[in-house]
Amino acid sequence: MGDHVKRPENAAISALRWEEPPDGPMLVVLDQTRLPLEEVELVCTDVQALVAAIGSLAVRGAPLLGLAGAYGVALAAARGYDVEEAAELLARARPTAVNLAYGVQRALTAYRRAEPEEAALAALAEARTLHAQDASASEAMAAHGVRLLSELVPGGGYRVLTHCNTGALVSGGQGTAFGVVSSLHRAGELRRLWVDETRPLLQGSRLTAYEAARAGMPYTLLADNAAGSLFTAGEVDAVLVGADRIAADGATANKVGTYPLAVVARYHHVPFIVVAPTTTVDLATPDGASIEVEQRASSEVTDLAPSPLGTQAYNPAFDVTPPELITAIVTENGVVSPVTAQALAAVCR
Numbered sequence: 001m002g003d004h005v006k007r008p009e010n011a012a013i014s015a016l017r018w019e020e021p022p023d024g025p026m027l028v029v030l031d032q033t034r035l036p037l038e039e040v041e042l043v044c045t046d047v048q049a050l051v052a053a054i055g056s057l058a059v060r061g062a063p064l065l066g067l068a069g070a071y072g073v074a075l076a077a078a079r080g081y082d083v084e085e086a087a088e089l090l091a092r093a094r095p096t097a098v099n100l101a102y103g104v105q106r107a108l109t110a111y112r113r114a115e116p117e118e119a120a121l122a123a124l125a126e127a128r129t130l131h132a133q134d135a136s137a138s139e140a141m142a143a144h145g146v147r148l149l150s151e152l153v154p155g156g157g158y159r160v161l162t163h164c165n166t167g168a169l170v171s172g173g174q175g176t177a178f179g180v181v182s183s184l185h186r187a188g189e190l191r192r193l194w195v196d197e198t199r200p201l202l203q204g205s206r207l208t209a210y211e212a213a214r215a216g217m218p219y220t221l222l223a224d225n226a227a228g229s230l231f232t233a234g235e236v237d238a239v240l241v242g243a244d245r246i247a248a249d250g251a252t253a254n255k256v257g258t259y260p261l262a263v264v265a266r267y268h269h270v271p272f273i274v275v276a277p278t279t280t281v282d283l284a285t286p287d288g289a290s291i292e293v294e295q296r297a298s299s300e301v302t303d304l305a306p307s308p309l310g311t312q313a314y315n316p317a318f319d320v321t322p323p324e325l326i327t328a329i330v331t332e333n334g335v336v337s338p339v340t341a342q343a344l345a346a347v348c349r
């Protein structure tokens with residue numbers, strides 16, 4: 001794992017940045033496992049440190065994993081490591097978010113196509129291009145998402161429920177679903193943000209609440225199993241979530257606990273909206289059953305609350321929501337609704 005350094009006070013959220021000090025290039029990432037109590041950065045000067053950071057979720061969130069993959073290839077090239085081997089290690093670091101392998105492939109292709117003496121610079125340039133594209137996609141998704149909500153739920157003053165963390169911490173810009181929430185807030189249209197704590201790694205209570213507090217949003221944290229009662233009380237106007245991989249038929253893998261939200265939202269006729277860039281759509285994966293769902297260590301669950309010694313826990317990092325439960329998928333290229341394979345393929349062109 002890399003070295004930790006204290007982050008400057010009140011710095012804008014920069015989940016990841018490339019630096020080139022005299023002693024060589026490095027990837028500096030905000031260690032998300034330490035938030036919200038500590039804002040410390042992790043300095044990665046080799047691919048093993050970056051792979052470890054991805055595995056521990058110090059670096060996390062589908063779009064950011066794509067950037068980490070691309071910059072990881074650039075780091076290997078710039079430091080003279082075996083780039084092909086580095087690309088393989090990075091692409092395998094986590095299986096579900098398609099963005100990781102996509103980002104690796106973008107930088108690796110640029111590296112392979114360049115003249116040897118230009119290859120490292122080509123990989124870095126491609127990583128930077130992907131970074132800028134993600135920031136731009138984030139803005140476009142926010143605009144599409146705000147417009148969609150005004151069509152689905154007339155009247156404004158939205159009460160939005162979200163799950164996991166989908167803000168600037170997972171993006172080159174302001175995020176995916178949380179980017180829509182941020183735009184609503186700036187427009188004075190966010191009446192309440194309901195934040196699922198998102199067990200077992202608590203991305204909601206640790207990260208989304210951190211981003212919402214920094215933005216001055218009206219947010220309320222809740223235990224995941226309290227979400228159903230909010231729907232019963234009529235307190236949710238829309239559910240906004242991110243995605244880690246969207247299959248060709250629109251089935252969507254996202255943080256575990258998303259699928260039950262989609263079922264409850266459908267039962268209560270509440271719009272269930274996925275917000276994701278087209279880099280998260282994987283047309284090569286035909287359906288939800290074909291998506292590999294990462295299984296994580298039992299200890300992430302048993303460490304959270306006392307249980308008898310030796311207790312084993314079922315700990316899938318994601319679940320899959322079928323397209324028929326998704327009201328709309330918001331991408332940077334527009335909104336897919338109803339969710340069909342044809343409409344999804346069209347928005348990715």
Ligand SMILES: CSC[C@H]1O[C@H](OP(=O)(O)O)[C@H](O)[C@@H]1O
Nearest residue numbers: 060061062164176242243254255
């Ligand atoms: C919009 S990407 C954020 C996405 O990634 C999270 O997973 P993890 O925290 O394990 O990287 C979660 O599925 C979010 O929706």
